[in-house]
Amino acid sequence: MDVKVNILRYNPETDRKGHWEEYILEADPDERILDLLHKVKWFDDGSLAFRRSCAHGVCGSDAMVVNGENMLACQVLVKEVSTPIKIEPIRGLPVVKDLVVNMDSFFDSYKKVMPYLVNDTEPGERERLQSPEDRDRFEDTTKCILCAACTTSCPVFWTADTYVGPAAIVNAHRFVFDSRDNASKQRLEILKDVDGAFRCRTAFNCTSACPRGIQVTKAIEDVKRQTLTIN
Amino acid sequence: MKVIKHSFDGVIVGAGGAGLRAAIEAAPHMKLAVITKLYPTRSHTGAAQGGMSAALANVEEDNWNWHAFDTVKGSDYLADQPAVDILCKEAIDSVVELEHWGLPFSRLENGKIAQRRFGGHTVKEGEAPAFRACYAADRTGHMILQTLYQKCVSMGVTFFDEFQVLDIKIDDGVCKGVIAYEIATGNIHIFEARAVTFATGGFGKIYKVSSNAHSLTGDGPGILYQKGIPLEDMEFYQFHPTGIYRLGILLSEAARGEGGILRNKDGERFMERYAPSIKDLAPRDMVSRAIATEISEGNGAGPNNDFVYLDLTHLGAETIKQKLPDITDFVRTYVKIEPINEPIPVQPTAHYAMGGIPTDVNARVLSDATGTVLPGVYSAGESACVSVHGANRLGTNSLLDIVVFGKRAGQSMVDYVSSTKPMALSENAAEDLTNKIENLMDKDHNLEFSVPRIREELQDTMEENAKIFRTEESLEKQTEILTDLRDRYQNVTISDKGKVFNTELLEAIELEYLLDMSDTTVASALHRKESRGAHSRVDHVERDDKNWLKHSFAFKNDASVKLEYKDVELGNYEPKERKY
Numbered sequence: 001m002d003v004k005v006n007i008l009r010y011n012p013e014t015d016r017k018g019h020w021e022e023y024i025l026e027a028d029p030d031e032r033i034l035d036l037l038h039k040v041k042w043f044d045d046g047s048l049a050f051r052r053s054c055a056h057g058v059c060g061s062d063a064m065v066v067n068g069e070n071m072l073a074c075q076v077l078v079k080e081v082s083t084p085i086k087i088e089p090i091r092g093l094p095v096v097k098d099l100v101v102n103m104d105s106f107f108d109s110y111k112k113v114m115p116y117l118v119n120d121t122e123p124g125e126r127e128r129l130q131s132p133e134d135r136d137r138f139e140d141t142t143k144c145i146l147c148a149a150c151t152t153s154c155p156v157f158w159t160a161d162t163y164v165g166p167a168a169i170v171n172a173h174r175f176v177f178d179s180r181d182n183a184s185k186q187r188l189e190i191l192k193d194v195d196g197a198f199r200c201r202t203a204f205n206c207t208s209a210c211p212r213g214i215q216v217t218k219a220i221e222d223v224k225r226q227t228l229t230i231n
Numbered sequence: 232m233k234v235i236k237h238s239f240d241g242v243i244v245g246a247g248g249a250g251l252r253a254a255i256e257a258a259p260h261m262k263l264a265v266i267t268k269l270y271p272t273r274s275h276t277g278a279a280q281g282g283m284s285a286a287l288a289n290v291e292e293d294n295w296n297w298h299a300f301d302t303v304k305g306s307d308y309l310a311d312q313p314a315v316d317i318l319c320k321e322a323i324d325s326v327v328e329l330e331h332w333g334l335p336f337s338r339l340e341n342g343k344i345a346q347r348r349f350g351g352h353t354v355k356e357g358e359a360p361a362f363r364a365c366y367a368a369d370r371t372g373h374m375i376l377q378t379l380y381q382k383c384v385s386m387g388v389t390f391f392d393e394f395q396v397l398d399i400k401i402d403d404g405v406c407k408g409v410i411a412y413e414i415a416t417g418n419i420h421i422f423e424a425r426a427v428t429f430a431t432g433g434f435g436k437i438y439k440v441s442s443n444a445h446s447l448t449g450d451g452p453g454i455l456y457q458k459g460i461p462l463e464d465m466e467f468y469q470f471h472p473t474g475i476y477r478l479g480i481l482l483s484e485a486a487r488g489e490g491g492i493l494r495n496k497d498g499e500r501f502m503e504r505y506a507p508s509i510k511d512l513a514p515r516d517m518v519s520r521a522i523a524t525e526i527s528e529g530n531g532a533g534p535n536n537d538f539v540y541l542d543l544t545h546l547g548a549e550t551i552k553q554k555l556p557d558i559t560d561f562v563r564t565y566v567k568i569e570p571i572n573e574p575i576p577v578q579p580t581a582h583y584a585m586g587g588i589p590t591d592v593n594a595r596v597l598s599d600a601t602g603t604v605l606p607g608v609y610s611a612g613e614s615a616c617v618s619v620h621g622a623n624r625l626g627t628n629s630l631l632d633i634v635v636f637g638k639r640a641g642q643s644m645v646d647y648v649s650s651t652k653p654m655a656l657s658e659n660a661a662e663d664l665t666n667k668i669e670n671l672m673d674k675d676h677n678l679e680f681s682v683p684r685i686r687e688e689l690q691d692t693m694e695e696n697a698k699i700f701r702t703e704e705s706l707e708k709q710t711e712i713l714t715d716l717r718d719r720y721q722n723v724t725i726s727d728k729g730k731v732f733n734t735e736l737l738e739a740i741e742l743e744y745l746l747d748m749s750d751t752t753v754a755s756a757l758h759r760k761e762s763r764g765a766h767s768r769v770d771h772v773e774r775d776d777k778n779w780l781k782h783s784f785a786f787k788n789d790a791s792v793k794l795e796y797k798d799v800e801l802g803n804y805e806p807k808e809r810k811y
Binding site for chain 2 (some may be wrong): 130
């Protein structure tokens with residue numbers, strides 16, 4: 001079948017602003033949106049820029065806006081979206097070229113929340129013990145692949161880019177609720193800050209955008225509630 | 232082209248499991264940079280699913296010697312046994328260390344790390360399948376990658392994200408640094424560094440149906456091969472038995488570890504005929520051959536009889552949800568079937584390179600078949616060949632390999648840096664690379680010589696002629712095809728002449744590495760006149776220990792490949808017939 005695809009193009013070396021380009025592509029309904037982008041790049045215009053690597057939804061490279069919604073281009077099939085298919089870069093981060101955005105501020109926010117286990121007690125020669133129940137408390141947020149689909153779907157983030165955003169809070173949650181971690185208080189102090197978790201207005205965009213099915217808004221609510229337990 | 236110079240003691244190329252583990256070891260002791268063409272968390276370690284083996288004995292009696300026996304037998308006796316001992320012995324502390332750094336392993340009721348069964352892993356040297364693979368649901372690689380990156384963030388390790396290393400500078404046999412291309416700007420960066428580790432992963436993109444990421448193009452092995460460093464055991468390429476039909480997306484062996492069964496078009500559990508004792512949990516080379524045989528004998532399913540089924544329907548919804556959530560989601564997403572109720576169409580998929588850059592057990596790169604060390608250059612992970620996997624890697628041993636030998640690469644960098652002085656590189660060190668790029672930029676674009684056309688033909692023909700079963704005829708045919716593709720590559724052109732995010736330029740350079748990987752794979756396979764592990768010669772079906780208990784070393788010799796050989800290092804286990 002022929003599929004009409006519109007891509008928001010921008011080349012900083014030649015364009016003053018972005019413009020839409022239309023492509024008519026021969027495609028199989030079972031192909032991924034990423035396959036369409038490859039068809040354009042490999043057989044039509046080699047300058048089309050987008051990130052991709054694993055092509056099956058685990059590396060988090062190819063978050064983009066397809067028909068108005070954030071998703072991974074490798075995780076959605078042609079038959080699942082309406083045509084013409086409109087593809088544009090994720091919002092709220094500066095566009096570098098075509099579908100590629102600058103991720104610096106996204107990773108800076110992630111690093112702000114101490115996204116690593118803190119436990120200075122002597123662990124001994126074997127593993128620390130953790131019950132399956134304690135392990136389950138943070139299972140959902142361990143799935144994050146840092147694709148930025150959640151953060152760049154958040155209306156608060158669009159207007160206030162100092163907000164750490166859903167992805168950073170998800171990664172804080174992953175440690176705050178880990179029974180082995182000793183730095184919850186410091187993390188929660190960071191998230192109590194003006195640019196922290198209370199910026200969230202529970203729009204739930206992040207939860208719908210997450211390609212890993214993480215209950216992002218719920219995780220943010222868990223973190224908000226947990227900040228009330230520290231003094 | 233703008234050229235920027237940096238000065239470091241050590242550089243690690245690649246930020247997957249091996250690169251990050253090396254960085255954790257080296258960073259406290261030197262000025263270190265980790266350079267990756269992706270972001271670290273996009274590395275393909277994150278796609279590994281089922282587990283990481285270590286004889287923790289959390290579920291049942293186990294010890295590392297049994298793990299070593301299984302690894303050696305699984306390798307079809309081509310692995311170097313002293314290296315295997317290190318792998319299996321250090322496995323235990325490596326898993327514990329990752330747990331201490333926060334890795335969220337799945338747990339047993341008593342709070343210890345959970346362990347599951349996996350192909351080729353047994354207790355008491357073959358008695359029964361062993362519960363040895365430590366796991367975090369079916370996203371163990373993701374958790375390892377995240378944990379190692381988190382540890383690096385906590386240590387303040389310096390990263391150059393989306394910088395692609397394209398050249399190494401070796402003067403008079405001594406390493407002086409690397410040259411990288413900054414993807415966002417097109418600027419060239421000279422990194423002075425006397426210790427350089429390549430941890431660039433595999434090269435599954437030489438085949439059409441592959442579980443590998445688009446980024447796995449053999450960059451590290453390619454860069455060194457072009458400098459005259461040999462590549463070891465390239466004929467041994469692993470095809471994972473259960474890739475999603477046509478797409479090649481990996482469905483972990485954990486699916487069979489948890490009780491999944493392979494069936495042909497008649498619903499027969501055919502592995503009972505091929506491996507009567509451990510059936511579906513036979514090593515990957517045997518299962519992939521069994522599937523290929525079923526298909527060629529007309530027992531494949533579907534209108535073209537070209538796949539078999541992975542049946543999980545008897546496992547129950549709860550086990551699937553708890554233990555195999557991701558892979559069953561892949562099936563729902565890409566095949567649109569519910570694996571709780573329906574069997575999944577699968578076929579073997581190009582998965583893992585047992586071969587690669589030759590190293591010793593301290594990750595030091597060897598420049599010939601006699602064991603000469605190349606000072607200052609290291610490799611670990613899939614890009615390296617130690618060799619712990621021999622002719623066929625057991626499942627879970629790659630995640631182990633990256634942490635055990637990643638750590639050793641880091642330690643070797645520290646030893647080397649502390650006993651040597653900084654190396655200087657001049658501004659013109661980048662000249663070879665800038666000339667190569669300018670040459671590609673200056674040529675007018677011609678579709679006939681475009682990267683995708685040459686690459687597609689490469690992948691299609693490698694799939695046809697150098698996959699699971701090989702013959703002298705198929706390999707000679709592929710040698711001719713590769714010569715033709717190489718000729719066309721000399722004229723390769725690109726359309727994008729810009730500086731910003733010019734990934735077409737990088738795909739053109741990566742294509743040369745893919746051609747190097749293919750040349751060495753086919754030449755090594757053509758010369759090895761026996762069948763061993765993943766290398767199955769239809770015209771030489773027996774393993775031949777008398778003549779072939781040795782590693783291949785493939786050297787670049789102008790346009791062709793020159794081969795030398797090195798004896799396998801044996802140990803406790805004498806080569807025996809390999810039966811399961």
